[in-house]
Every structure is written in structure tokens, then in C-alpha cells.
Amino acid sequence: MWMRATLTMTAVLMLAAPAGYFMQAQETPKGETARELDSYEAIFEEFGKRYEVQQTKLDRLAKDENASPQERQAVFDEIRKIDLEYVAALQRYIQRFPNAKDLEPARYEVVITLSRHEDRLNDAVRAADDYLKEHAGSERARDVQFARAQSLTRTAGREEEALKALDAFIGAWPGAEESDFARTMRVRVLLFMDRTQEAEEALRQMLKLDKVKKSAEAQQFIDRQLDDLDWIGRELPKFTLSTLDNKALSNEDLKGKPTLIFIWDSNSSVCLEELGFVKAAWDKYKDIGLNILGISVNESRPALEQYLKRAPTGFAHTWIDRTAEGTLIKRLDVTAIPFNVLVDSQGRVYRYDVRSDELMRYVTRMIERGK
Numbered sequence: 113m114w115m116r117a118t119l120t121m122t123a124v125l126m127l128a129a130p131a132g133y134f135m136q137a138q139e140t141p142k143g144e145t146a147r148e149l150d151s152y153e154a155i156f157e158e159f160g161k162r163y164e165v166q167q168t169k170l171d172r173l174a175k176d177e178n179a180s181p182q183e184r185q186a187v188f189d190e191i192r193k194i195d196l197e198y199v200a201a202l203q204r205y206i207q208r209f210p211n212a213k214d215l216e217p218a219r220y221e222v223v224i225t226l227s228r229h230e231d232r233l234n235d236a237v238r239a240a241d242d243y244l245k246e247h248a249g250s251e252r253a254r255d256v257q258f259a260r261a262q263s264l265t266r267t268a269g270r271e272e273e274a275l276k277a278l279d280a281f282i283g284a285w286p287g288a289e290e291s292d293f294a295r296t297m298r299v300r301v302l303l304f305m306d307r308t309q310e311a312e313e314a315l316r317q318m319l320k321l322d323k324v325k326k327s328a329e330a331q332q333f334i335d336r337q338l339d340d341l342d343w344i345g346r347e348l349p350k351f352t353l354s355t356l357d358n359k360a361l362s363n364e365d366l367k368g369k370p371t372l373i374f375i376w377d378s379n380s381s382v383c384l385e386e387l388g389f390v391k392a393a394w395d396k397y398k399d400i401g402l403n404i405l406g407i408s409v410n411e412s413r414p415a416l417e418q419y420l421k422r423a424p425t426g427f428a429h430t431w432i433d434r435t436a437e438g439t440l441i442k443r444l445d446v447t448a449i450p451f452n453v454l455v456d457s458q459g460r461v462y463r464y465d466v467r468s469d470e471l472m473r474y475v476t477r478m479i480e481r482g483k
Contacts, residue, residue: 148204152214155205156221159198166191192229199225219243220252227259230469236263237270257281258290265297268473274301292323299337300470303463304477312341339445343464348455349443355428356417361405367459370478371403372471375441375451377410378419386450387425389468393475394427402479403427407441409434409449454478 149155169187173179202218209215223243226236240260244253261277264270278298282291295318302311315334324330352362374390376383394404404427410416413431420429432439444453454463454474466474 148208149201150205150209151212152202152205152218152221155198155201155218159194159201162194163191166194195225195228216243216247216250216252219246220250220256223256223259227263230266233263233267236260237267254281254285254288254290257284258294261294262297265301268476271301271305287323303341304473306477306481308341308344312338315341340464343453343461346461348453348459348461349440351440351443353430353432353440355430356413356420357428359428361428361430363459366403366405366455368457369401369403370457370462370475371405371455372475373405373407373453373455375407375409375444375446375449375453377408377449378416379410380449383450386452386467389471390452391425393472394425396472397475397479398426400479402475405430407432409441457482 149158166187170184173184173187199222202222205212206215206218206222219239219242223236223239226232226239229236237260240256240263243256244260247253247256250256257277258281261274261281264274264277267274275298278294278301281294282298285291295314299311299314302308302314315337318324318334319331324334348363348366350363352360355361372390372393374387376387378384390404390406393402398404406425406427406429408416408429408431410419410431416429416431432441434441436442444451450467452463452466452471453461454466456462456478462478463474
């Protein structure tokens with residue numbers, strides 16, 4: 113009962129959060145101490161009330177047309193703070209009462225909460241190991257093993273461990289719904305490791321699964337992934353265009369440096385969220401040779417120019433008529449935005465359609481490997 117209520121509340125908060133919400137967790141302010149509680153149920157109820165207050169605020173802001181992004185961000189900041197205080201309270205309880213009968217749900221909540229924060233994934237893995245050591249026979253051990261594998265998947269430098277964890281999970285529960293996600297995550301890990309052929313083979317094996325054969329939607333999803341893989345290693349389609357400051361640009365101008373092509377529309381809120389990830393990559397790697405080319409499909413060039421005048425990005429931009437034939441966008445088979453293409457220093461596609469929190473990881477990988 114406690115787990116289901118917590119997961120429901122967590123799901124609501126996660127769905128309401130903006131892109132990047134779980135990327136930067138905040139530490140509990142120094143000097144601030146939480147009231148000590150003497151049972152898992154008491155901790156759950158105490159923090160449940162605090163989460164509910166923040167959810168009420170989110171509901172109110174969602175109905176307020178005049179609500180500012182800063183107001184929503186303030187709520188998410190408070191949720192991050194509550195998350196880490198919740199973990200700290202649970203960990204103190206586990207240490208103070210090592211023989212308590214309700215340690216299993218407490219340890220479970222530590223794992224699940226930490227696994228939501230990009231900068232606490234190693235802690236999540238350690239917490240999962242502790243849980244499985246003490247509660248291997250629990251009915252929630254499967255959930256913890258999945259959270260552990262998922263955390264490893266998102267942790268740079270632990271890809272081999274991630275593959276082992278994913279394979280173990282799939283082997284133990286081949287028919288579970290989580291195993292479908294695990295198979296997809298396995299493909300992503302292989303791609304990050306530049307093991308493209310193995311990733312392709314893994315996708316083709318997924319097409320042979322009975323549940324996939326019975327689902328046209330699943331088949332279409334995997335086929336799209338295979339189409340995306342087909343772009344890797346191909347020469348970027350030849351193009352000639354002009355930037356907003358009237359500089360001619362072609363394939364040859366991009367060679368010699370790794371390049372991120374960002375296809376977007378400044379009137380799209382989703383694109384503006386993605387722009388935050390693109391700008392983060394630019395800020396981190398612009399001084400060591402990263403090119404970024406923004407290709408806008410705004411309804412008009414003046415609309416794009418007006419936006420960039422208000423919020424300059426620092427990298428080059430061009431505008432393309434989305435209805436025109438033969439453009440770079442059409443030749444790249446872009447059907448939805450935002451859309452990112454990573455191109456190596458030889459002018460070959462390194463990654464096709466990589467977005468959001470994965471973008472920085474792939475840009476870093478491309479640069480570190482001298483692509």
C-alpha cells in the first residue's frame with residue numbers, strides 16, 4: 113500500500129517536471145535538520161504531506177495563465193529539496209534502527225528516490241546493492257534490480273556493468289513489461305559504446321519476439337530505430353546555405369571539427385527546452401572546437417531573427433522554408449522537431465536524432481574519441 117501511493121505521487125511529479133528537472137539535485141541547506149522520526153510510516157506520512165503541498169501548487173500554477181516559469185521552477189526546486197531530505201531521513205532511520213521490521217520499504221524508497229537524480233545515480237546503485245543484499249526474496253526485488261540497471265545505463269563509465277545488469281534482468285524476467293524497456297536501454301548502451309552492429313542485431317532480435325509480432329506499434333517503433341541506425345556512418349547530405357549574417361556555408365565548411373546540427377522552431381516550447389541542452393553543449397565545448405548550426409523552420413525568417421535578437425545563442429543559425437523541397441532537412445528525413453544530428457570531423461553522421469539529457473553525453477563521447 114505504501115509503495116503504490118508513493119509511486120503514484122512520484123509519477124505525477126515526474127510527468128509535471130520540465131526537461132532537465134532531475135539533472136541537478138540540490139543539497140540540503142547547511143544547518144537545517146529534519147525532525148527525527150521513529151518509523152518508516154511516520155517518515156512517509158511526514159514527507160507525503162510536503163509533497164502534496166507542492167503538487168497543489170503545481171495544480172494551481174497549471175490553471176493560472178499568468179504563472180511565470182520562475183514560479184514553476186521554485187516549486188520544482190522545493191521538490192528536489194524534499195527528495196533529498198526524504199532520503200536523508202530514511203537513511204538515518206535505517207542506521208538508528210537496524211533491526212526494525214519496516215526497513216524493506218525504507219530501503220526501497222531510498223533506491224527509487226535516488227534513481228531519479230542524475231547526479232546521485234552511483235548512490236542509487238549502492239543503495240540497490242544494499243537492498244538486494246538484505247531483501248533478495250522481496251516481491252519488490254525485481255523493481256530494485258530494474259532501477260539499478262536503469263541507473264547504470266545513465267552513468268558514464270559504467271556501460272559494461274549496465275549491459276550485465278540489463279542482461280541479468282531480461283534473463284530473469286523475459287516476459288516482464290520492464291524487460292521491454294531493458295531491451296531498449298540495452299540498445300542505447302551499445303550505441304553509446306559505438307557497438308552499432310550489435311545494437312542493430314539486438315533490434316532485429318526484438319522483432320522476433322512474439323509480443324512484438326502481435327503489435328504493429330512496437331514493430332513500427334523498432335523499424336524507426338533501425339532506420340535511425342542506418343544513418344550512422346553515412347556522409348552528411350551535401351548542402352549549401354546562407355546563415356542569418358549572410359555567410360555561405362556548405363559541407364566542406366563543417367569538416368575538421370565535430371558538429372551538432374540543431375533543427376528547431378523558436379515558437380515551439382519543446383524546441384526551447386531542447387535549446388537549453390544545446391546551449392549547454394555549446395558553452396562546454398565551444399572553446400575546444402565544437403561547431404553548432406541551428407536550422408530554424410520558423411514560419412518566417414523575421415520571426416527567428418526577432419527571437420535571436422532577444423535571446424542570442426552565440427552559434428550560427430540559418431532559416432529554411434519547411435515546405436521547400438530538396439533542403440537539408442528533407443534530405444535528412446526530418447519529420448518532427450526538435451531534432452539533433454551529430455556529425456564527426458570527417459563529415460559523417462555520428463548520431464542521428466539524439467536529444468535532451470542524452471545529448472551532452474553523446475557530444476562528450478564524440479569529442480573525447482576525436483570524431
